[in-house]
Amino acid sequence: MAHPHPTRLPLLLLLTLTALAGCDPKPQPPPEQNYSDVQFDVTVPLETPVDATLLLMGEDPAFKGPTGEGLELTFQGGTTFSVKARMPKNQELTYRIRMTAPDAHVALDAAGAAVPAQTLTAHENEENASFSVERWGPEGGTTQPQTAFVVAVPETTPPGDSIWLSGNHEKLGNWNGAGVKLYKAVNSSYATVLSFDPNTSLEFKATRGSWETVEQTAGGVDVPNHTHKTGSGFSRVTITVGGWRVYVPPVPVLTGNIKYLRDVTPTNTLLKKRDVIIWLPPDYDTNTTRRYPVLYMHDGQNLMDATTAFAGEWGVDETAQQLVETNKVEPLIIVGIYNTSDRGPEYTQVPDETQTEVDGKNGGRADLYGQFIFEELKPRIDSEYRTKPEAEFTGMAGSSLGGLVTMYLGTKHSDKFTRAGVISPSVFWGQNDILTKVDALSAKPPLRIWLDIGTEEGGSGQETVETTRLLRDELVGEGWVLDNDLKYTEVAGGGHNEASWAARFGDILKYLYPPVSP
Structure with a gap:
């Protein structure tokens, strides 16, 4: 009786191995050399809320982020938001920045048009991509005149106090001492964005809610009204408060x-x-x-x-x-x-x-x-x-x-x-x-x-x-x-x-x- 050759495989085993060889192997991550760590640094306008949620969004999976909604940037202080992410090398990637909270906005240029998408082609590891946002606005842009007010306050400002603008317009409270409340913005400032008709002559002051706490110089001297004449587009007004009036209740002196x-x-x-x-x-x-x-x-x-x-x-x-x-x-x-x-x-x-x-x-x-x-x-x-x-x-x-x-x-x-x-x-x-x-x-x-x-x-x-x-x-x-x-x-x-x-x-x-x- 003849015996099989010791190196010859049974026919059934051979067929099984052949079938397995035709299957797709388990996907493996691409080699490390095909990716680059990219640091994105975004400089935002002064009126950006300090609690803003900013996302980089694009079609490439690299811009989807852990949740699939985008790469979320982290506030670094000042006017900078950043995120570090792994990007495929030698591919032109397209992305845009969006502010999804506290309001939904996209980046606009000075004229109010939506900024085109950014492009990036990573070549080396540890690359940096930096850009600035001029202003925020709706997806379709805006032609409405707008004025951003940005107020820098002194370190002596009580942390729990609200900051207001009061001035000679109904949107500024018609000098009621607490016309419009400002939100906390980046760079340790307070801000708001309002719309006025072109050529409106504005006068205003910053307060902490009343004329008893109106802004003064650092030396405690009253300051003149701030003035601004609006245009037909976008403008940004920045003021720095030196100090606040220390309220001393007036003595009611009535004569006669x-x-x-x-x-x-x-x-x-x-x-x-x-x-x-x-x-x-x-x-x-x-x-x-x-x-x-x-x-x-x-x-x-x-x-x-x-x-x-x-x-x-x-x-x-x-x-x-x-x-x-x-x-x-x-x-x-x-x-x-x-x-x-x-x-x-x-x-x-x-x-x-x-x-x-x-x-x-x-x-x-x-x-x-x-x-x-x-x-x-x-x-x-x-x-x-x-x-x-x-x-x-x-x-x-x-x-x-x-x-x-x-x-x-x-x-x-x-x-x-x-x-x-x-x-x-x-x-x-x-x-x-x-x-x-x-x-x-x-x-x-x-x-x-x-x-x-x-x-x-x-x-x-x-x-x-x-x-x-x-x-x-x-x-x-x-x-x-x-x-x-x-x-x-x-x-x-x-x-x-x-x-x-x-x-x-x-x-x-x-x-x-x-x-x-x-």
Whole structure:
């Protein structure tokens, strides 16, 4: 019997091995030399939220990341986000950066178009790929005007405090002390991005939520308003806060006989309720048969009480008390009408599409405001106090928009008041509309006018010497006589603020209410 050859395999085993040889082997990772470690460093804009989630995303599996959604970058401090990843060599890879949280955005260029995808071809190990993001925006880009505000704060800022911007626009709170809250951004800053109409003149300051904690210099000195005029595209405004005001509650120093009317509610529902402060002359309670002229003033909370004033009071009570007691001013009653959050609309005679910073598109409620004064408030004052209610003894005064509304109401209601303090008036409003109103007068009303402007007001607002001179010239053209029934003053160094108005209030009062013979 023959025996099989010792090296010959059984036929069944041979067939089995042949079949196995035809199967695909288990996939093996490519050799290490086909990959490169690449360091991606991305410089982001200052307004990027510090808690942003940034991903590099592309079609190549190298950009899928552990979750398949992309390579997540890690915040490194300053304005840098980074990630290190293994990339295949000698292949052109395409990728884009996205911010997926707290909002979904892509990188945009300065013009607002989405940035094209980046490309990378890795050749050597430990390569570096660096690029910068100009700004963030929606996938399809944006043509909307935008302004990014970035605020760097001092190390003394309490870590739990919020940072706000407050300014002269409804989106900035119309100077309410806490207009728009900023989010924490990269580089230890705070930021927000807002949209405004082109050519909007902005003024603003940083606060920690109120005027008691407004920004100052590192040495504790108040700073002027920051200013910015918007364009039609994207702009970035950066400010550095040196320090914060240390709040010391103001001492309520009220001089003289002070009364209040609380929560005075106009019948017209477009007007909001407000308080009214009333200063009575020194002899009001003792000379019980005497009747007094009345001066109505706007922005009443800024006149006499430091605890309610926006940025320091006028000292109307102290000034009036001293001038009356020294017989330099006729004894009078002063009625301060508090403003409301609708100050802009109430103090303007027409809407102004270009002046959204004081809610201009809803402006033009001055007639309603005047109706409230003449038909509701004045009758109440005349009934509760011993006034001389006639127009010849009644006056009105205000600053800025308060000066504008005083001048406007004076052109229409000389049957109600004949003495006008037009202080730093906002002549610019409505493309100088008040000049048109004065020019349209059919006859010169019997109005004694104080008109003034500070020489340094143009730097912080749109009230300027030039436009105030135009108003002066219109009044002269209508028959007012300088240094007779029109007193025009340019105050050297005068700014657009309460301190400047307080400094000249005594002169205003002496001109409008000179002493009279007994």
